[in-house]
Amino acid sequence: MSLMSLTAVELGKKIKAKEVTVKEAVEAAIAQIEKSEDTLNCYVTVDKEGALKKAEEVQKLIDDGTLTGPLAGVPVAIKDNMCTKDMLTTCSSKILSNFVPTYTAEAVVNLEKAGAVILGKTNMDEFAMGSTNETSAYGAVKNPWNTEHVPGGSSGGSCAAVAAEECSYALGSDTGGSIRQPSSFCGVTGIKPTYGTVSRYGLIAYGSSLDQIGPVAKDVTDCATILEAIASYDPKDSTSVKREDYDFTSALVDDVKGLKIGIPKAYFGEGLDKEVKEAVLAAAKVLEEKGAIVEEFDLGLVDYAIPAYYVIAAAEASSNLSRFDGVKYGYRTEDYEGLHNMYKKTRSEGFGAEVKRRIMLGSFVLSSGYYDAYYLKALRTKALIKKEFDKAFEKYDVILGPAAPTTAPKLGDSLSDPIKMYLGDIYTISVNLAGLPGISVPCGNDSKGLPIGLQLIGDCFKEKNIIRAAYAYEQTGSYKRPGMLEE
Numbered sequence: 001m002s003l004m005s006l007t008a009v010e011l012g013k014k015i016k017a018k019e020v021t022v023k024e025a026v027e028a029a030i031a032q033i034e035k036s037e038d039t040l041n042c043y044v045t046v047d048k049e050g051a052l053k054k055a056e057e058v059q060k061l062i063d064d065g066t067l068t069g070p071l072a073g074v075p076v077a078i079k080d081n082m083c084t085k086d087m088l089t090t091c092s093s094k095i096l097s098n099f100v101p102t103y104t105a106e107a108v109v110n111l112e113k114a115g116a117v118i119l120g121k122t123n124m125d126e127f128a129m130g131s132t133n134e135t136s137a138y139g140a141v142k143n144p145w146n147t148e149h150v151p152g153g154s155s156g157g158s159c160a161a162v163a164a165e166e167c168s169y170a171l172g173s174d175t176g177g178s179i180r181q182p183s184s185f186c187g188v189t190g191i192k193p194t195y196g197t198v199s200r201y202g203l204i205a206y207g208s209s210l211d212q213i214g215p216v217a218k219d220v221t222d223c224a225t226i227l228e229a230i231a232s233y234d235p236k237d238s239t240s241v242k243r244e245d246y247d248f249t250s251a252l253v254d255d256v257k258g259l260k261i262g263i264p265k266a267y268f269g270e271g272l273d274k275e276v277k278e279a280v281l282a283a284a285k286v287l288e289e290k291g292a293i294v295e296e297f298d299l300g301l302v303d304y305a306i307p308a309y310y311v312i313a314a315a316e317a318s319s320n321l322s323r324f325d326g327v328k329y330g331y332r333t334e335d336y337e338g339l340h341n342m343y344k345k346t347r348s349e350g351f352g353a354e355v356k357r358r359i360m361l362g363s364f365v366l367s368s369g370y371y372d373a374y375y376l377k378a379l380r381t382k383a384l385i386k387k388e389f390d391k392a393f394e395k396y397d398v399i400l401g402p403a404a405p406t407t408a409p410k411l412g413d414s415l416s417d418p419i420k421m422y423l424g425d426i427y428t429i430s431v432n433l434a435g436l437p438g439i440s441v442p443c444g445n446d447s448k449g450l451p452i453g454l455q456l457i458g459d460c461f462k463e464k465n466i467i468r469a470a471y472a473y474e475q476t477g478s479y480k481r482p483g484m485l486e487e
Contacts, residue, residue: 003028004165008074008222011168015062015073022055022062022073025168026117029075033119033166040142042161044080045088046120051075054117061115070225072115077167079158080121081128082108082213083202087118091204092136092157093126095324095331095350105202106237107171107213107230114229119167122157126352127321128175128206130154131424132414133182135354140411143185145450149408152182158216159186169217169226173203175210176309177403177428180440183216184403184453187442189470190216191223194460195435196241198227199234205320207313208239210432220441220471224248227463243461251464256472257291259465262396264299267427273406279444279452280402286476287400287469297395300388302430304381309429310422311365311378317355318362324350357418386434393459398469402427403440403453427455437463441470 003011003025014020030048037043061067078084081091083101090096108118125135133156134140141156143149144164151160155172159182162170172179174192183190191214198213205211215226228249233242263284268277288294326332326346333345351359365374392399404424414421431438436457443454454473458466 002165004032004168006168007218008168009070009225012070012072012074022059022117023052025073026051026055026075026119029119029167032164036144036164036166039147040144040160040164040166041139042122042141042157042164042166043077043120044090044092044123044138044157047087047118050087051117051119058115058117067115069114069229071111071229074116074168075119076111076116077119077122077158077161077170078108079155079170079172080124081173081204082171083204084108084118084121087121089121089204090137091127092124092138093351093355094137095346097137097331099330103202106199106232106234108202110230110232111171122155122161122170124157125154126355127204127317128154128173128178129317129354129358131177131181131421132409133157134411134414135352137352142411143408143450145187146408146448149410149450150185150414152185152404152408154178155190155216156182159183159188159190162186162188162216162218169215169222171213171230172216173211173213174432175207175313176432177425179214179216180403180428180438180453180455181425183440184455185408185451187451188216189219189223189439189441190214191227191439191463192431192437193227193231193463194437196239197231197243199232199237199240201234201236205316207316208320209316210313212432220439220467220474221249221252223439224252224467248463248467251467252471253468254472254475255291256287256469259292259398259469260396261287261292261294261398261400261469262297262392263294263400264302265296266299266302267401271405271423271426272402273446275446276402276404276406276452280400280454283443283454283473284400287473290472290476292469294400297392299392299399301381301385305385305430305433306422306426308378308381308385309425309433310361311374312382312433314358314362315366315375316362318359318366321355321359326350354418382433385430389430389434389436389459397458397462397465399457401455401457403455404428407446407448407450407452431457436460437466439466439470441474443473
């Protein structure tokens with residue numbers, strides 16, 4: 001078994017036990033990147049030299065007992081919208097193609113404190129806008145299970161890199177399902193924590209009230225361990241929450257007796273692929289057999305989630321992306337007359353079609369005369385969706401459903417129809433609108449061999465419930481791990 005087939009926690013144990021050096025772990029990851037990268041395109045930047053240098057430093061700190069955590073020496077990939085000091089951070093956009101930050105995102109700093117070794121930055125949908133990883137200025141990422149298919153998005157590079165064993169684990173960001181949906185498509189596990197649990201300082205903003213950083217890994221144990229390492233209160237982030245409890249690994253117990261699980265009827269209606277439906281309901285049955293109380297219920301306002309999300313996210317994007325103007329940093333057009341022309345040409349040349357579409361939509365809903373009709377109405381709908389979830393969580397500990405309505409579509413299928421791409425987020429976006437935690441766990445494969453993801457949603461700050469349910473399901477061994485991919 002190769003080192004990259006181990007989970008992050010398993011590899012960490014081997015490093016700690018001196019069975020493997022940090023350098024060997026990093027070299028194994030780099031060898032796998034060099035073998036697969038031409039086909040898969042998971043990375044925008046690979047810092048081979050920096051990773052090997054860091055490996056030596058971390059090894060010394062492990063040897064002298066300074067670093068004792070479970071992730072010390074384990075190689076990680078970072079989504080390319082998190083700032084990393086002295087390493088290119090592009091958001092997979094031409095407009096940031098030359099941007100090298102002077103500081104590092106807080107979540108990444110926390111990982112470095114835990115002894116992680118950064119391999120590089122993963123490819124993504126441009127500015128995290130997209131659900132297939134095809135809007136990247138660096139070209140589409142391919143799904144390791146079948147390279148004719150997309151890996152999902154926007155954290156497609158991170159999820160595909162974990163599935164293809166090009167890193168032991170990765171960080172992604174989730175604005176409307178961007179960790180959970182590609183995790184589902186790539187057969188890996190990903191958590192979107194409660195909004196405010198992980199600092200957004202250094203995360204290049206798309207929708208500030210929705211964005212949240214989270215881990216992508218091979219299993220639930222890894223995800224809980226990584227979340228414990230990156231979660232912290234950060235005074236630099238005004239939306240950061242001071243939590244009493246960051247002990248997520250204590251929820252790794254194989255026991256769901258008495259856990260109340262609700263299945264929203266609306267999640268299993270029209271538009272859901274038959275094979276996905278069967279796999280997700282089979283997973284619910286497994287949890288029921290293990291002692292969980294599973295029942296169907298009506299979750300209101302599901303149909304309003306997508307319009308509300310795209311109005312709010314586009315409005316926040318148009319505001320957040322106004323800073324990219326060619327003046328302070330990033331790309332600037334070469335040929336221009338005067339300041340206004342420079343702004344216009346820089347932004348026209350620097351942004352891709354999907355980003356422009358969302359900026360235009362956002363500017364429209366924020367303009368006078370339309371602000372009340374669209375933006376305020378979307379904010380009210382967001383509050384009502386949160387109320388519906390509050391009502392559901394009075395009765396249930398966990399809500400169970402699919403992570404995506406289908407398995408990974410073929411490359412090119414969604415780009416021609418943006419509305420179809422937006423509808424692919426139907427099961428994930430409500431979680432962001434309500435600030436809730438969610439996890440995607442592989443629960444089977446369709447007839448084409450593509451992975452299917454089970455989504456578990458918890459109440460605010462109740463990550464332990466979803467970790468417990470996901471872990472108990474995983475222990476039944478009803479699906480193959482990415483490390484068991486056929487060669």
